[in-house]
Amino acid sequence: MLKTKLHITPTWLFRNEENDLLDPVIFALLNGVHDTGKLTRAAQKAGISYRHAWNLLTRGELFFGMPMVTMRKGYGTRLSPLGEQLLWSEQRLRARLEPQLDSMASELNHQLQQLLEGAHPVLRLHASHGYAVALLAELPGELDLRYCNPLEALSALNRGDCDLASFHLPASPPLAARVMAAYHDQLAGQNLRVIRFVTRRQGLILRAETRQQVHGLADLTRPGLRFINRDEHSGTRVLFNLLLEAHHIDEAHLTNAAQEEFTHTAVAAYVAAGMADVGFGVEAAAAQFGLEFINLATEHYLLVCHESQLRQHNLCQLMEAMGSDSFLSAVDHLAGYTPDKCGTPCTFDELLKDGIDQS
Known part of the structure; x- marks a missing residue:
């Protein structure tokens, strides 16, 4: 019996003309900001340091030419229109593709299972x-x-x-x-x-x-x-x-x-x-x-x-x-x-x- 099963997860890759890539963990960070309204808690939910979260947002603003979040004293951190659009786009991508990818992963796991002796x-x-x-x-x-x-x-x-x-x-x-x-x-x-x-x-x-x-x-x-x-x-x-x-x-x-x-x-x-x-x-x-x-x-x-x-x-x-x-x-x-x-x-x-x- 397989001890490890394969899982396939869709992931955005943002690449600019200079061939720079934006770390996909940005979506976990944006989701955390949406849920908590605080960058510190969003960073914790994404499994990264506050400094790394801040650097990601700074790099993202340079990457797109506009901010992904807005920060106001006393109001916490909120997603900007760009941040909201990116988050919803990523969630729609997962919603559309995950059933097909789950089926593909199940097929691959089945094929691997058949290779095992005494499967x-x-x-x-x-x-x-x-x-x-x-x-x-x-x-x-x-x-x-x-x-x-x-x-x-x-x-x-x-x-x-x-x-x-x-x-x-x-x-x-x-x-x-x-x-x-x-x-x-x-x-x-x-x-x-x-x-x-x-x-x-x-x-x-x-x-x-x-x-x-x-x-x-x-x-x-x-x-x-x-x-x-x-x-x-x-x-x-x-x-x-x-x-x-x-x-x-x-x-x-x-x-x-x-x-x-x-x-x-x-x-x-x-x-x-x-x-x-x-x-x-x-x-x-x-x-x-x-x-x-x-x-x-x-x-x-x-x-x-x-x-x-x-x-x-x-x-x-x-x-x-x-x-x-x-x-x-x-x-x-x-x-x-x-x-x-x-x-x-x-x-x-x-x-x-x-x-x-x-x-």
Whole structure:
């Protein structure tokens, strides 16, 4: 078994015409200034000395020709417009690329694992990107986690390209029936089983100043209110479109609805940067960026497999670990997430009768 796993992290490199580079730790420093308002504490959070922090800011001002922070006696240290733009750009970069890079790292770890003598079987999971599913990679055993949309995940499961696929169903029975119908071709006749995992809250993500004019879906049609959408093939987009339909709202009446991001985190980063006024996604993404959240729907995030795979040792190991106290505690610490009979297998019929109606 691999003792060290590979991780891939995106990093900005700023290079000027003289081929000088700006130390990427500047982003950790800017984030610390944003969170604390004090350069001393920001330097501590970034793991550098105060002197090094000061030198970085001085060099950055020379590099860009304008300051990245403003300092006023009695008011502390604040990000300048340049500093804010740099910070939000870096956070949007991470939000956009990290799921793909995590998938690439998982693939590389899987390939390395196969080179080891007596390598343990690797459990392959194709899943929608999310905060709780990322925790599964930290459990015992080898998990090859690839991020993709529900249609891709279920198709891979049916082809035998993965052992598990993620799927999410709204807790509302009418909405759940619509989602089941949307994925009927991928679910029918496959002798599938569901492994219960978590519930999560989905809703509107917005800044505090926007909260005064947005109270629900109907307000999204307000003139000039900029919306950031999820990609059209995501499960979250399917849910959002169903909610619009239930409220008789035409998506064409939403400003900038054609603009899309591919993860909940990217939507929240887009709103936090002021590039949109409101988006739709999970509560955990709003909490990550200190944004407001209006809950609109609760859904079950599930794992799906073929019935025969429930007897696989590595899958049994995963289901047992999902029910452990430490894992349930980790889920509970995610905003908007709740353990949902974690690791318990059932059929779709049993879930629709029990898990949906009682949510």
